[in-house]
Amino acid sequence: MKILVLNGGSSSQKSCLYEITGEALPEEPSQPLWEAKVDWSHHQGMAEIEVKTSTGQRLQEEIPAGSRPEIIAHMLDTLWHGSTQVISHLSEIDAVGHRVVHGGKDYRESVVITEDVKGAIARLADLAPAHNPINLEGIEAIEQHLGNISQVAVFDTAFHAHLPDAAAIYPGPYEWVEQGIQRYGFHGISHQYCAQRVAHLLNRDLASLRIITCHLGNGCSLAAIKDGHSIETTMGFTPLDGLMMGSRSGAVDPSILIYLLRQPGYSADKLDNILNRGSGLSGISGISNDMRQIQAAKNQGHSRAQLAWDIYVHRLRYYIGAMLASLEGLDILVFTAGVGENAPDIRAAACEAFAFLGLQLDPEKNIHKPVDVDIATPNSTVRVLVIHTEEDWAIAQETWRLLKK
Numbered sequence: 001m002k003i004l005v006l007n008g009g010s011s012s013q014k015s016c017l018y019e020i021t022g023e024a025l026p027e028e029p030s031q032p033l034w035e036a037k038v039d040w041s042h043h044q045g046m047a048e049i050e051v052k053t054s055t056g057q058r059l060q061e062e063i064p065a066g067s068r069p070e071i072i073a074h075m076l077d078t079l080w081h082g083s084t085q086v087i088s089h090l091s092e093i094d095a096v097g098h099r100v101v102h103g104g105k106d107y108r109e110s111v112v113i114t115e116d117v118k119g120a121i122a123r124l125a126d127l128a129p130a131h132n133p134i135n136l137e138g139i140e141a142i143e144q145h146l147g148n149i150s151q152v153a154v155f156d157t158a159f160h161a162h163l164p165d166a167a168a169i170y171p172g173p174y175e176w177v178e179q180g181i182q183r184y185g186f187h188g189i190s191h192q193y194c195a196q197r198v199a200h201l202l203n204r205d206l207a208s209l210r211i212i213t214c215h216l217g218n219g220c221s222l223a224a225i226k227d228g229h230s231i232e233t234t235m236g237f238t239p240l241d242g243l244m245m246g247s248r249s250g251a252v253d254p255s256i257l258i259y260l261l262r263q264p265g266y267s268a269d270k271l272d273n274i275l276n277r278g279s280g281l282s283g284i285s286g287i288s289n290d291m292r293q294i295q296a297a298k299n300q301g302h303s304r305a306q307l308a309w310d311i312y313v314h315r316l317r318y319y320i321g322a323m324l325a326s327l328e329g330l331d332i333l334v335f336t337a338g339v340g341e342n343a344p345d346i347r348a349a350a351c352e353a354f355a356f357l358g359l360q361l362d363p364e365k366n367i368h369k370p371v372d373v374d375i376a377t378p379n380s381t382v383r384v385l386v387i388h389t390e391e392d393w394a395i396a397q398e399t400w401r402l403l404k405k
């Protein structure tokens with residue numbers, strides 16, 4: 001089965017084509033036949049497209065940054081035309097899997113997309129205005145270019161759909177519960193993939209493990225996983241809660257917002273912009289949302305970069321502590337995504353606080369670009385793994401499972 005995966009961001013669009021043959025899913029993550037990424041965050045009016053194939057073909061060019069459906073059409077063209085061609089016609093694609101950020105209360109697992117599902121994704125845009133409309137545009141673009149093909153929505157909230165009430169419900173008025181104002185949690189596709197992957201790598205039964213997964217990318221969140229289910233997570237009603245992130249604040253005292261709204265010149269939109277785009281590493285350092293640049297500036301003695309790094313680590317430790325309490329213990333700590341996979345200093349600083357548990361990192365293993373390996377010492381009481389998250393592969397697997405049923 002050839003499965004196309006679509007993963008849209010605010011100014012980017014990623015897509016991969018996987019082929020799954022045989023009657024069972026492979027144990028190791030498959031490499032895509034083709035992968036494409038379009039990014040239009042840097043240049044006004046222009047976008048950069050990068051395409052790679054499993055046979056080593058590469059394409060990199062600038063294209064006009066049109067609408068998302070136009071950009072998707074351009075990406076799809078590279079699947080069956082030119083040097084990156086991997087199929088002879090788009091009709092060879094059997095199904096399309098989409099990452100959909102918010103499934104709300106209605107969608108607690110992946111679903112085959114129907115008109116009703118599209119309606120629900122559109123309605124849930126109230127809860128995820130920066131994400132769900134993008135996901136819907138992707139679904140409609142596929143209808144436009146591939147006609148009546150089977151499409152599956154894989155939700156970032158689904159893995160957290162069974163949080164206990166005590167973790168999911170905010171201690172506001174009870175009406176909030178009735179209005180759907182509660183903790184949903186995000187990055188679920190990645191947290192679930194990492195939990196399953198560590199259980200497989202360590203040859204352990206997922207149901208017997210207490211795991212904390214740290215997804216540290218541009219967006220950052222933790223999940224506490226017990227019996228294979230997420231029982232606590234740091235993101236909340238929206239992806240703004242919890243840890244300090246690249247340009248998002250994470251949790252702040254809500255009274256700060258009330259205070260600012262009462263000052264001249266502040267509006268809800270301005271606060272939205274400050275909290276989502278002008279905070280976090282970028283807001284504190286004044287340099288960048290990118291951890292690499294923060295590390296470089298900190299090493300040159302830049303005091304605000306040092307402060308940004310310190311707050312990031314402080315918050316990470318603080319929330320690992322919270323997850324630990326919910327799990328009542330810990331077997332495995334996982335680091336994943338851009339920072340989690342590539343920043344040994346962040347991993348070491350986070351782990352140092354938990355030495356009292358008997359958690360011990362092997363400094364050599366930590367420093368040497370670990371991928372899907374255990375970086376704890378043999379006698380550490382907690383295994384620590386760096387896992388390369390494979391959200392697109394997880395979406396392809398879900399799509400396959402659902403359509404095979």
Ligand code: ADP
Nearest residue numbers: 216217218219289290291292337338339342343
């Ligand atoms: P997204 O959350 O957008 O999917 P990623 O998971 O790819 O993003 O994470 C991107 C972030 O990872 C970058 O902004 C950067 O902060 C961080 N990052 C990537 N490579 C490194 C590295 N070698 N060292 C430290 N941080 C890195």
